[in-house]
Amino acid sequence: MSATAVPRQDTNTLVVGAGQAGLATSYWLVQRGVEHRILEQRPALGGAWQDRWDSFYLNTPNFSVDLPGSPYAGTAPDGFLTREATIGFFRGYAKDIQAPVELDTEVTRITPTDAGFAVQTGQGTWAARNVVLASGAFQRxxxxxxxxxxxxxxxxxxxxxxxxxxxxxxxxxxxxxxxxxxxxxxxxxxxxxxxxxxxxxxxxxxxxxxxxxxxxxxxxxxxxxxxxxxxxxxxxxxxxxxxxxxxxxxxxxxxxxxxxxxxxxxxxxxxxxxxxxxxxxxxxxxxxxxxxxxxxxxxxxxxxxxxxxxxxxxxxxxxxxxxxxxxxxxxxxxxxxxxxxxxxxxxxxxxxxxxxxALDFSMLDLPLLDEWNYPRHTKGVTVHPGLYAVGLPWLTRHISATLVGVGPDAEYVTDHLASRG
Structure with missing residues (x-):
């Protein structure tokens, strides 16, 4: 993982966001042999859980702390993780799956090109055939x-x-x-x-x-x-x-x-x-x-x-x-x-x-959003070829934005993405 500046790099797939949706997507991309990078605007891993108050506990029980390849295996399935333990879980998961995360890299513009997308960030510009929007529901x-x-x-x-x-x-x-x-x-x-x-x-x-x-x-x-x-x-x-x-x-x-x-x-x-x-x-x-x-x-x-x-x-x-x-x-x-x-x-x-x-996809330089600023999609496959979404509320079902629900949606999206060749 790095936060070094990159003037321009090419990759097959860019995942925007290294929270639970981005990490779950990365897991499945690795399983399918898809070369990719995850762009995370924060200086440290842990997603939006870092924005919770000091005494916060996860609202869902430990048995639901279940990301792809890492089902809950602890001794307190009906317990609840503290804020710090939740952040630690994500950092450990990212390390375990060797997620290729670029920290301190805020995406400012995603523009379609003939070959896929040009993705502008505070650290330079990337070119990618595919982009997965995985910045979650806690955006603005x-x-x-x-x-x-x-x-x-x-x-x-x-x-x-x-x-x-x-x-x-x-x-x-x-x-x-x-x-x-x-x-x-x-x-x-x-x-x-x-x-x-x-x-x-x-x-x-x-x-x-x-x-x-x-x-x-x-x-x-x-x-x-x-x-x-x-x-x-x-x-x-x-x-x-x-x-x-x-x-x-x-x-x-x-x-x-x-x-x-x-x-x-x-x-x-x-x-x-x-x-x-x-x-x-x-x-x-x-x-x-x-x-x-x-x-x-x-x-x-x-x-x-x-x-x-x-x-x-x-x-x-x-x-x-x-x-x-x-x-x-x-x-x-x-x-x-x-x-x-x-x-x-x-x-x-x-x-x-x-x-x-509120959802914030203002970085998208293409007409993709509905009146609620929600990407138009079918099961996370948006109406624009090569652009996907994972981790949004009710993407496919009620629990799509939860730890236990994001994995199946990410698996479906990466199946579709990999089939594009």
Whole structure:
């Protein structure tokens, strides 16, 4: 691996990104004898996991830490990796497969040529017959445009840049968004004794374990084996709309051995809950006035989206699983809150925007993207010959962007790529 400047080099295939998608692709390219290089903009391996906060744990259990040629073989399959252990896993995997990575090499332009592609980087220009886009789903932190209307006296961070409570000034914190990052960062702040306000989105709550297994066990099984039993709901062609590729994941955490993040429980612990962030009016954040209904919808999400699916799969596959647990109703009710939040009056000195990421393929010098900036493709084979994509959410199925899901997609793409000769 190197970070040396290259004025111009030729290779058969360039892989853009050395995260899980890029490394899985490299593994399969080696198996097929395809000469290639991986271009990674970061100075060190570890992918987007390096952008997580200090107390972060992987949300999926160890049994799903499964990249091509390296299935999990440890003694704690139901445990969860820390941030540092996750980064270490990727660095070890890259070493094991001898991934040909060029670090500190940001791709700035990909232009089609008669022979394939010219790929411009901060370290020079490459020529390649094929290019695989493997930069993942965590590309550009997304912050609402209305954030510019908030006083500069209030520190604003995206979850991408949050590391620990000590990085924030004294005072209360507003966390916007209740995806997995928002829920877990809220818990991190609570554990540090901070006062937290939380703007609630619509990401569903879910049990960490269901019918005797971690919930991700059933997600994996339905993704991989569901079609064998006619259960195809987690395949991409079953999405009601292409926008469904960006739906948020269940509110779960790997911290403390793994648990569900429950919004009412956070409220019981003192978190001030608010509706969805709507904008800023004269410096004051404004939220929807529908918190009770929003909490009910969040709690109903698992039953509507996953429970029936898991039960149908268990029945169809004839799996001997315990009966479904009955969740005890939580009677806690949020205090009524105004739709406007006086940051100064509430002592709020920081805002953490847990509002997700946007795809960024602005380096592509060809018309390939749909209205969601998602490459037009079929199973990772884009509409432009020689250009491929791996590791995006719902590339072929629900788990395409996960460690256990990226390998099969990378294998299919490299099969197609190798067949081009």
């Amino acid at each position: 932190p997304r912050i609402p445009a209305a954030a510019v209307g908030i006083s500069p006296d209030v520190l604003q961070l995206h979850s991408h840049d949050y590391r620990n409570p000590g990085q924030l000034p004294d005072g209360a914190v507003l966390v916007v968004g209740t995806g997995q990052s928002g829920g877990q960062i809220t818990e991190d702040l609570l554990d540090a004794g901070r006062t937290v306000h939380l703007s609630v989105s619509t990401c569903p709550e879910a049990p960490r374990r269901y019918r005797g297994q971690d919930i991700f066990h059933w997600i994996m099984q339905v993704n991989v084996h569901g079609p064998e039993y006619g259960i195809n709901a987690l395949l991409v062609d079953q999405l009601p709309s292409p926008a469904g590729r960006f739906m948020c994941n269940p509110l779960l955490s790997g911290t403390g051995g793994g648990h569900s993040v429950r919004l009412r429980e956070l409220g019981r612990r003192g978190v001030r809950l608010h509706g969805r962030f709507e904008g800023v009016d004269d410096g004051v954040p404004v939220f929807t006035d529908d918190l009770p209904q929003r909490l009910a919808a969040v709690e109903a999400g698992f039953g509507q989206r996953f429970k029936k699916l898991f039960d149908a799969y268990i029945n169809a596959a004839g799996i001997d699983a315990p009966e479904a647990e009955t969740a005890e109703p939580d009677g806690w009710q949020p205090a009524s809150s105004d739709a406007r939040l006086d940051l100064h009056g509430e002592g709020i000195t920081s805002i953490i925007w847990s509002t997700g990421y």
